[in-house]
Structures are given as structure tokens and as C-alpha cells.
Amino acid sequence: MERILYVKTPVQIERQVISGMRALAHQTIIGVNEQNGAVAVSKKTAAKIPVDAICTEQYFGDFGGFVFEVWSYDPAILAKNACV
Secondary structure (H helix, E strand, C coil): CCEEEEECCCCCCCCCEEECHHHHHHHCCCCCCCCCCEEEEEHHHHCCCCHHHEECHHHHHHHCCEEEEEECCCHHHCCECCEC
């Protein structure tokens, strides 16, 4: 993973790959809320996220949003059941 993007509005991603605690919750019986975890995307996909949708970590903490982990390669390569 190269960096984390915080996004304030929903963004349509072609192949969503769940990562973090949400991915672990999909594989086990762990309960998790929606803000724990992220969607893993490639650098190429992250470049398509509109700039006005991206916010700071502080904004995300105050108002919520979505977390994207930006990977240097396509995380779908390693995905099993849409999770990494």
C-alpha cells in the first residue's frame, strides 16, 4: 500500500476490493462497523477519483466518508472473494 485517500462522497469503482478490518470480517465472525476498513484500489484507479471528492483525515474523522487504500499495483490480482 502506498497511501490512504479519504473521500467524502461515494465514488463508483469498477472492481471493488475490500481491505482492512472489513475484509477480515468477511472471512471470519468478527463484527465491524462500516468505517473500519477500506477499499483497495490501484494507482491508476485512484487517479480517476475526482479531486473535489477527496478530503483530509480531519474532515473524515469529523464527518465520515470512505477510505481508499492506494496500492502500486491492482489489488484484484491478490483478491479472494473480493477481499485482500
